[in-house]
Amino acid sequence: MAWFYLVLAGLLEIVWAVAMKQSAGFTRPLPTAVMVVGMVASFWLLAVAMRTLPLGTSYTVWVGIGAVGAFLLGIVLFGEPATPARVTAAALILAGIITMKLAS
Template sequence: MAWFVLVLAGLCEIVWAYAMKQSAGFTRPLPTAIMLVAMLFSFGLLAWSMRTLPLGTAYTIWTGIGAVGAFIVGAVVLGEPLGLMRIVAAVLIVSGLILMKLATPA
């Protein structure tokens, strides 16, 4: 269950990162509010998952989901450039996440 909650926390991180971008420096109220709510959920779910999962694992997976998710949203939704080095970097992050999961005791 902790892993599922951690993935939800990472998804909330993607939402708040995108909402932060859409808030235009906190000048737009709706995206700013969405960002704050998503942040609260993200941190709360991360904290809940840390009851069971090791700190290093939980935090690494959470930030990795957020980083790769924000990269994908930036490319797909916002039309940000997809260069070869950026794609390789994202693949390396995902590889690290997989290794971290495999290295964490059950």
């Protein structure tokens, strides 16, 4: 169950990162509220997952899910570039997440 909470926390990290971008520097109330709720929920689920999982594994996987997800949504939603170097970097982060899971 801890892994479920951790993955959900990572997905919520993506939500709050995108909402932060859409908040336009906290000038738009709805995206700002979504960001705050997503952030609190993400941190709470991370803390719940850390009751069972090691700190290093939990934090690395959480950050990795958020980073790769935000990278992908940046490309899809905001037209950010998908250069070979950026895609390679995201693939390496994903490989690290998988390796952490297998090593735990």
